[in-house]
Amino acid sequence: MTRNHPTLLEVAVIATAFKLLLLPAYKSTDFEVHRNWLAITHSLPVKEWYYEKTSEWTLDYPPFFAAFEWAMSQVAVYFDKDMLRVANLGYDSFNTVLFQRLSVILTELVLVYALNKYVQTSPTTQRKPAYAAALAILLSPGFLIIDHIHFQYNGFMYGLLLLSIVYMRDPSTYLRGGILFAVLLCFKHIYLYLAPAYFVFLLRAYCLGPNFQIQFGNAIKLGTSIITVFGIAFGPFAYWGQIPQVLSRLFPFSRGLTHAYWAPNVWAIYSFLDRFLIMVAPKLGLHVDASAVNSVTRGLVGDSAFAVLPNVTPRVTFVLTLAFQMMFLIKPFLYPTFDNFLASLTLCGYGSFLFGWHVHEKAILLVLIPFSLLALKDRRYLAAFRPLAVAGHVSLFPLLFTAAEFPIKTVYTIFYLLTFLTAFELLTPPSSTPRTFVFDRFAQMYWLISVPLIAYTSLFHGIIWGKRFEFLPLMFTSAYAALGVVGSAVGLGYVEGLGLKKQVEEEREKVE
Structure with missing residues (x-):
């Protein structure tokens, strides 16, 4: 049968041509971060890598x-x-920029390979939706903004994650998927947020039989493999007695509760509320901590003080994150299907993003990527996905604050959202249970509000206020995006809760 669409590789080639035009675009401090890491690893012995602090x-x-x-x-x-x-320090010759930009583009081929494998391993009847989801991920404004302009290597690492997810489809490759996820953790520890979903699914589907009998052979193979991966990664540093130093670099809890102004999560709403209460405190008779008024969670080192609301500690964020995630690990443990694993993976991403300590805006990809694979399951999932797609991408706009990148980020993102949300709507089957009116209307209204918000924060604020109140556009963007992410999480959680209830009832009917 003749195909009527380009392959993912062909699309990647066209996208690469566009990305090459962005070589001279704005680059953040992350560009210097990775240049410095190139220098450290090239110039110094391994023993000194985690001690070097010239920069x-x-x-x-x-x-x-x-x-x-x-x-x-x-x-x-x-x-x-x-x-x-x-x-x-700060070195950025033309050849340096050329090399680092090209390195992002070339290593992103891992993402192309993983997405192609996802499409090829999808059931024949699901190939078209799988292709649409893969295309949406490949062309995501998230990767364009964060990797190819702002500068990081997320395409490469999410390629590893997606390849691991693909292996979770087939029982014969569960071990391979677990090993690859362990490898990914040794590349970037942020993926620890997704680890509970992997742990529960592999425990239930690979290490326990249908009747919960222990599969000792599988448990030994999985445990040995993961220990080996971490041994290879951290063994030399353990031998040199450097593990405390390495861990102090990986987990710097001295940073504030929120990153910058602010990642769109629960703490953005909490911070927004605190600043609002500062203004109305005299009328309401509320106590205001004067020392915290000018330093309310702006992402500075050690800065996590609130003026009116109670302060939040890392322990509180950890408990809230774990509690949220545990609610959605029950379903894949009782019914270890690929779809249930994918949903729990997405919700683990939500939990860490919504409640985590010092969450970066860029971490929204932890939710966007797995949810993109789940969104076309039926209309209820798509209704929950829409506000996330809008909020997740709009929340990245403050990363690019120079005038030259404004048309790129806005035009590309709006065109992307219109194209793929329309395509998803056409390809998504109706749900087997009634859709929820509130969530549907929320998704529609949320999308409509995004256009005037972008116009105000990017254009009209400067015209109206000049350089005054520079924090307002960032605050409005974060608070608006946070409402979308929270609403999306509630929607997906509700749908998954209904799904669990339905599966339990079906099991009960079989027994009776």
Whole structure:
């Protein structure tokens, strides 16, 4: 049968041509972060990698990513040796920019491979929706903004995650998926947020039989494999007695509750409410901590004080995150299907993003990527996905604050959302249970509000206020996006709760 659409590789080639035009675009401090890591891993012995602090951008990713930087540095030396000097802080010659931009584009081929494998392993009847989801991920404004302009390597690492997810489809490759996820954790520890879903699913589907009898052989193979992966990554540092130093770099809890102003989560709403209460406190007779008025969670090191509301500690965020995630681990444990695993993975991402400590805006990809694979399951899932798609991408806009990138981020994102949300609507089957009026209307209204919000924060605020109240656009964007993310999480949680109830009732009917 003749195909009537381009392959993912063909789309990737076209997208690459566009990304090459962005070589001279704005680059954030993350560009210098990764240049510095190239220099550290190339110039210094491994023993010194996690102690080097000439730059404030010290190495704070796990050992496999450090090794990844070292491998890239072996090529970087042929572009410009000076970029590999630790003392060359802020170095950004043309060849340095060229190499780092190209390294992001080339390593993103892992994402293309994983998405293609996802499509090919989908049931024949689901190939078209799978292709649409894969295309939506490949062309995501998230990767364009964060990786190809702002600068990171998320495409490469989410490629590893998606490949691991694909292996969770087939019982014969469960072990491979678990090993690959362990490898991913040794590249970037943020994926620990998704680990509970992997743990529960592999425990139930691979290490326990249908009647919960222990599969000792499988448990030993999985446990040994994961220990081996972590042993390879962290073993040398354990041998040198450097584990405390490495962990202090990976988990810097001295940072504030919220990152910058602010990642769109529960704490953004909490922070917004605190600032509102500061203004109305005199009328309501509320106590205001004067020392915290000018430093309310702006993401500064050690800055997590609130003026009116109670302060939040890392322990509180951990308990809330774990409590939220545990609610949605019951379903994959009782019914270990691929769809249930994917839903629990998405909800674990939600839990960590909504309640985590010092969450970055960029971490929204932890939710967006797995949910993109789930959104076309039926209309109820799509209704929950829509506000996330809008909120997740709009929340990234403050990362690019220069005028030259404004048309790129806005036009590309709006066109992307219109195209893929329309396509998803056409490809998504109706739900087997009634849709919820409130969630449907929320999704529609949320989308409509985004346009005037973008117009105000990006254009009209400067015209009206000039350089005054510079924090307002960021605050409005974060609070608006937070409502979308929270609403989306509630919608997906509700749908999954109904699904669990239905499966329990079906099991009960079989027994009777």
